Every structure is written in C-alpha cells, then in structure tokens.
Amino acid sequence: MRITRHATGGRPRLAVVDGDELVGLDAGVELPELIGTPGRLAAAAEAALRFRADVVPLAGTELLAPLAPPTFRDFSTFYEHANGISRNGRPEGGVAPEFFEIPTFYFSNPHAITGPYADVPVPPGCELFDFELEVGAVVGPAGRDVPVEEAAEHIAGFVVVNDFSARDVQFHEMRMGLGPAKGKDGSTTLGQFFVTPDELAPFRSGPSYDLRMEVRVNDQLIGGDTLANMSWSFEALLAYASRGADVRPGDLLGSGTCQNGCLAELWGRYGRDHLPPLRPGDVVTTSVEALGGTRNRVVPGAARHPITPWRTA
Incomplete structure (x- = not known):
C-alpha cells in the first residue's frame, strides 16, 4: 500500500492512496504508531477503505512528509558515488577499504x-548548495542486535529522500575529522x-530493488541510477544500525546518494565548473520508480551571523 500525510484542518492526517483519491485514516494517529506492531497499519488502512469517512x-491536496522520523541515519552504499565524491580536492580519489x-553512516x-x-x-x-538523491527505509517493529536474516521483518516501508547539502x-x-x-x-x-x-516485490533484484532513480534541476536531467546498485542491502543497514543500539518505529535509514545523484560527485569527476551549485529560484525534482519523488524550489536563506572563539592557542 501507499500512505500519504496531508494537511487538513490545520493538522496533518495520514491517508491511504486509493487510485486518484486519499482515504483518511483515524485522525491524530501518526505513521510510527502504526508500523511498530505488525499488521496494525494494514488493519487501519483496510478500515479506512471500508468506511471511507x-x-x-x-x-491538489497539500502533501507533507509521510512521517517525522525520530532519527535519521544516512549511509553510503553506492560505490561509484563514493569514488566520485572522493576526488573533490584529491584528484587521485579512491574509496577506503572500509567501504566494504x-x-x-552519520x-x-x-x-x-x-x-x-x-x-x-x-x-x-x-555558496556550494547541493542535492542528494536517495531512498530511505523506515523501521517498523523495534529491535536491537538484529541479524541480517531477520532484518526484513523490521523494515516497514520506503520513501524517497533528497538530502540537501551545504558542500x-x-x-x-x-x-x-568529524562530520558531516x-x-x-x-x-x-x-x-x-x-x-x-x-x-516493490516485482522490482526485487538480488538484495535490493531495480528502481530507476533520476534527479533534475529546472527540468534538466542531471543524473540517474538504479537502486539495485547498492553495495549494501537495506537489511544490512538495519542490522548495522541496531548493533548494540535500539532502532525504533519510524527511524529512517538512508541509502546514501546514488551514482550521479548529486553535484559534488560530478564536480569530483569533471571539475567544479561542470555544473553550477544550486541558487535561489532553482527547482530540484527527484523521481524513483514505484516510490514517487520530490519537487522543491530553492529560496534565499538567512544571513550568516559571525561567531568567534573566546580563546585561541
């Protein structure tokens, strides 16, 4: 099923997508509440579709982010992206062996x-504003020290992610040595x-999904990839995130940027003049097959206020 969250009466409300209509779930309930217990989201959606209240x-409906995740771990799973972005300021580039x-994540x-x-x-x-095209897995039932073999039971669904970055x-x-x-x-x-x-079952390809991913700026195609090119599966991401730590309903696990899915990777490969950074007025559009996408306009931000240390070496 597909779930949206939209503004109604000044409050967000979840809805199940039924063709070209949104059928509201019970008012006041949020997605993390429904995905923590297996079967609860499906039961809520079935009830909504039955009564259609x-x-x-x-x-024309104002759609919001489907959920407000309590945490967001963003991984790096696309080797070609990591190789390209490593060349910024280091022409020889190269991906550290730790990648495999x-x-x-950060x-x-x-x-x-x-x-x-x-x-x-x-x-x-x-001055170097950028986008990052990703897919995120959303944690369902909570877990800790989850084996990879059981991790799929803790993944409730997926969303498109665009991680805007001040490069x-x-x-x-x-x-x-910290960050990002x-x-x-x-x-x-x-x-x-x-x-x-x-x-997504029809798109299964090995441990991932063969979903076409594309990103455009002002409707010009910048780059694309398939989600199947992940070097690590979402099950592996969840298993690692839960190693010695709790993962809870609604936690977001980002795939990291796909190949050609951001400007910094292309700058690393072809030089800083290859494409300009984002500027106010630019419109960034992402799309992922079967998952949807985003379309966001870049607007001016606040002025930067200076800060200085009170003590120096």
Whole structure:
C-alpha cells in the first residue's frame, strides 16, 4: 500500500492512496504508531477503505512528509558515488577499504525533515548548495542486535529522500575529522509516498530493488541510477544500525546518494565548473520508480551571523 500525510484542518492526517483519491485514516494517529506492531497499519488502512469517512482527491491536496522520523541515519552504499565524491580536492580519489567492511553512516537532523513540495532555503553563508538523491527505509517493529536474516521483518516501508547539502560548510568542517554535520543540518525532503515492501516485490533484484532513480534541476536531467546498485542491502543497514543500539518505529535509514545523484560527485569527476551549485529560484525534482519523488524550489536563506572563539592557542 501507499500512505500519504496531508494537511487538513490545520493538522496533518495520514491517508491511504486509493487510485486518484486519499482515504483518511483515524485522525491524530501518526505513521510510527502504526508500523511498530505488525499488521496494525494494514488493519487501519483496510478500515479506512471500508468506511471511507474522509475522502479527498489526490490532485491538489497539500502533501507533507509521510512521517517525522525520530532519527535519521544516512549511509553510503553506492560505490561509484563514493569514488566520485572522493576526488573533490584529491584528484587521485579512491574509496577506503572500509567501504566494504562496514556500511558507514552519520546521524543527520530529524528536525530538518520537510515535505515533498516545500521550499528549501539556502543555508546561511553557503555558496556550494547541493542535492542528494536517495531512498530511505523506515523501521517498523523495534529491535536491537538484529541479524541480517531477520532484518526484513523490521523494515516497514520506503520513501524517497533528497538530502540537501551545504558542500562548502561540509568540506570545511570535515577537515577536523568529524562530520558531516552542519553541512547536512538544513533541509531533507521526503517523497510524497510511504510505500510498503509488498508493492516493490516485482522490482526485487538480488538484495535490493531495480528502481530507476533520476534527479533534475529546472527540468534538466542531471543524473540517474538504479537502486539495485547498492553495495549494501537495506537489511544490512538495519542490522548495522541496531548493533548494540535500539532502532525504533519510524527511524529512517538512508541509502546514501546514488551514482550521479548529486553535484559534488560530478564536480569530483569533471571539475567544479561542470555544473553550477544550486541558487535561489532553482527547482530540484527527484523521481524513483514505484516510490514517487520530490519537487522543491530553492529560496534565499538567512544571513550568516559571525561567531568567534573566546580563546585561541
């Protein structure tokens, strides 16, 4: 099934997609509440479709992010992306051997999650604003130290992710051996649909899914890939995330950027002049087969206020 979240009466409401209509679930309930117990989301959707107490057209409805994830772990699973982006400031590039030893991730900002059609402001002082085309798996039932063989039972569904990035901020902060952090702190947009795994069964390819992924700026195709090119499966991501730690309903696990799915990767391959960074007025559109996508307009951001240390070496 496909689930959306839309604004109605000043409050968000979940709905199940039924053709070109949205059939509302019980008011006040949020997606993490429904996916923590197996079968609860399906029962809620079936009841909504049976009684059809709240029905609105899909077209013209203001869609929000399908959920507000309590945590967002963003991984790196596409080898060609990692190889391309490694060449920024280091022409020889190269991917560390650890790429195939552990599915590394960083914690991003769950409060930066926004909707599929929301305006996205340029972060203060950023001159190299970028997008990142990804897919996210959403945790269902909670777990800890989950084996890969059992991890699929803890994945409730999938969403499109566009992780907007302040690259100059990111490259600067990572010289300290930390991050990325502030460079990823501004906006992450989620696609309009939360899609359950059964919907993707026809696209299964090995441990992933053969879903075409594309990103455009001002309707010009920038790059694309297939989700099947992940080097690590979503089950492996969940198993690693849960190693010695709890994963809980609604936690978001990003695939990381696909090949050709961001400007920084292309800058690393072809030079900083290959494509310009995002500027106010640009419109970034992502699409992933069977999952939907996002379309966000870049707008001016706030001014950067200076900060200085109170003590120096």
